[in-house]
Amino acid sequence: MRITVTVDGTTYTDDVEPRLLLVHYLRDRLGKVGTVVGCDTSNCGSCTVHLGGHSVKSCSVLAVQADGCDVTTIEGLARDGRLHPIQQAFHDNHALQCGFCTPGMIMQSLDLLADNPAPDEQAVREGLEGNLCRCTGYQNIVRAVRDAAEHMRPGAGPEAEQVADETAETTTRRTATHVGGGGE
Structure with a gap:
């Protein structure tokens, strides 16, 4: 499936498998390795990102569910070299x-x-x-x-x-x- 998602202010369009988890899309395709894979069961929260303005555990969201949405990762918080x-x-x-x-x-x-x-x-x-x-x-x-x-x-x-x-x-x-x- 083709998705378009804006991650940390940059828009990406990619073909993804329908079963690809958002955490793996962010880490493996986009290099957003600050989004950590912890448990793969949504128990630990290490993979939390903001999707459409809400925090979500990205190991429990499919990448296709992010289609058309804004995603903010830990890497997207700092501005102009200054920590949030x-x-x-x-x-x-x-x-x-x-x-x-x-x-x-x-x-x-x-x-x-x-x-x-x-x-x-x-x-x-x-x-x-x-x-x-x-x-x-x-x-x-x-x-x-x-x-x-x-x-x-x-x-x-x-x-x-x-x-x-x-x-x-x-x-x-x-x-x-x-x-x-x-x-x-």
Whole structure:
């Protein structure tokens, strides 16, 4: 099947097998190796990307389901050589050890912050429930998400204003876009 998908701002048109998973399309065809293959069962969340403005586990989505959609991977977050505030917060708060789960955690955290820009500790923990880390006790991950929320809030500086605008655009797209399992 022929698909056209925009990944991290670049549009690609490719012929793919109908059974090809999005995670394998991103990694093997497009070289987006920051999208990690963890469990292939959608249990760990390491492969989380944004599809049409929503976080999804790319090992449970077929590439053909992404046809016509925007996909954002961990590689698409940094701008002009500068880390996105959530990436910077994970770095600053030592919210990783081996780093294997980090791309999925970051992508899921952005989804969480789009829905709840000022989450308390419990909301962060609940928002990240489907993403597993086998190295940490999650304390620094929770701290990083809350730190990023502070840096991304309106009024936190010009960079935060830009991120807040981008988050608002994503939230608006979320209400206007639906990507379902029916091949929409």
